[in-house]
Amino acid sequence: MEDSLNRVLANDVVAPINVPPFNRAAVDGYAVRAKDTVGSSELHPVRLRVIGKSSVGKRCQIRLNAHQAVEISTGAPLPRGADAVVPIERCRREDEYVNILDPVPAWKNVSREGEDIRKGEMVLRAGKRIGPADIGILAACGYSRVGVSRRPTIFVIPTGDELVEPGKCLQEAKIYDSNSYSISAAILETGGIPVLSERVGDEREIIRKTIRQGLKYDMILVLGGSSVGSQDLVPSVIADEGKLLFHGVAIRPGSPTSFGLVRDKPVFSLPGFPAGCLIAFELLVRPALHFMLGLRESRIRIRARLSRRIASTLGRVDVVRVKLEERDGTWVAHPLRVAGSSVLSSISRAHGFILIPEEVERLEKGTEVEVVLYR
Numbered sequence: 001m002e003d004s005l006n007r008v009l010a011n012d013v014v015a016p017i018n019v020p021p022f023n024r025a026a027v028d029g030y031a032v033r034a035k036d037t038v039g040s041s042e043l044h045p046v047r048l049r050v051i052g053k054s055s056v057g058k059r060c061q062i063r064l065n066a067h068q069a070v071e072i073s074t075g076a077p078l079p080r081g082a083d084a085v086v087p088i089e090r091c092r093r094e095d096e097y098v099n100i101l102d103p104v105p106a107w108k109n110v111s112r113e114g115e116d117i118r119k120g121e122m123v124l125r126a127g128k129r130i131g132p133a134d135i136g137i138l139a140a141c142g143y144s145r146v147g148v149s150r151r152p153t154i155f156v157i158p159t160g161d162e163l164v165e166p167g168k169c170l171q172e173a174k175i176y177d178s179n180s181y182s183i184s185a186a187i188l189e190t191g192g193i194p195v196l197s198e199r200v201g202d203e204r205e206i207i208r209k210t211i212r213q214g215l216k217y218d219m220i221l222v223l224g225g226s227s228v229g230s231q232d233l234v235p236s237v238i239a240d241e242g243k244l245l246f247h248g249v250a251i252r253p254g255s256p257t258s259f260g261l262v263r264d265k266p267v268f269s270l271p272g273f274p275a276g277c278l279i280a281f282e283l284l285v286r287p288a289l290h291f292m293l294g295l296r297e298s299r300i301r302i303r304a305r306l307s308r309r310i311a312s313t314l315g316r317v318d319v320v321r322v323k324l325e326e327r328d329g330t331w332v333a334h335p336l337r338v339a340g341s342s343v344l345s346s347i348s349r350a351h352g353f354i355l356i357p358e359e360v361e362r363l364e365k366g367t368e369v370e371v372v373l374y375r
Helices: 132-140 179-190 204-216 234-241 274-293 345-349
Strands: 029-032 046-054 068-072 084-087 091-094 097-100 122-124 153-158 193-196 219-223 243-247 258-262 265-270 301-306 317-327 330-337 352-356 368-373
Touching: 029 046, 029 097, 068 097, 122 132, 153 179, 153 204, 179 193, 179 219, 179 274, 204 219, 204 234, 204 265, 219 274, 234 243, 234 258, 234 265, 265 274, 274 345, 301 317, 317 345, 330 368
Parallel strands: 046 068, 153 193, 153 219, 219 265, 301 330
Antiparallel strands: 029 068, 029 084, 046 097, 091 097, 243 258, 258 265, 301 368, 317 330, 317 352, 352 368
16 A cells, blocks of 8 residues: 555545544553542552553453553553553552552543544545555555556657757757756656657657657657747647647746647647746646646645845736745745746745736735745
8 A cells, every 4th residue: 555655546535443443541551430540649649459451452351340440551442441541650559459649530541432533534535645644544444455546647758959868978059958857857746657758859740750659648748849939840740730729828937838739638848948848847737737637736835025026027927936034933035036947946946936927017025925835
């Protein structure tokens, strides 16, 4: 079942049993009737007769009556008739008797049946990403297997004659391919499985052929070639092969993004500049993958105040990377860079980002904003 870690739960999970399934001791000591300990103290301890012992993993057949006690270990079943446990450090054993040095209220130091989870309770809902505690809950309820959503496979096509694989010699006018690796990592983080294609040049027929090869996967991401220049061929190839639904979005960075369907398979063309590529993935591709996974969760968001004024442009959404600082219990957001589609380091250094709506021309210093956290 540990293989389900970070997978998305496919079905609601209902508890078939109470957890814990019986009343049990939360400490080592003596199981008692709480009313028998009233008035006890170190100077005037209550003296109870010890009639047996309850051990972990064994049924306890003992019935506790007035002025009796049962020695008990942490996690052992509470004897019938008992409703509290006195910790061993507040007891003084004398042969077959025990002196109780403190009174205890009813159900003190007892883990009661069903106090964690009640039988029939909805413990996990479909669409939740499974974490370590969720695996513990499933195991505590007796589940050895759990249904999870299938991870979508994403065919990633890097384009551009200028790209060189990291580790090779970098020649003049060439750059290392960073998008293939950052986007593959983003797919893995989201819950998908990246399948990386060989890099393709700026040639229409090669791009067309490679997109066709990717149609056996659940989604295709083409990196680069999405702008409006003469060498940006991907949107026209998508239109030729299927249906181009949009080309260009009102966000910065990431505006050249395009999207369409080819034989009912979603095909995104993301900008070639690294920061624009990752931000377009964050705002457009990640939600699509969440939908395919049936994932309900989203990025954590917090409120913060801007450390300085930010200018924006009407008619588009600006994605501003910010670094966070806590001051006197309040979060302060320091904008790192408003523009710059190629500045990948601004995302690496950022704790999150804010979105400036298209109808807003500026945000003044001290304005409270919503920060979407990267982690």
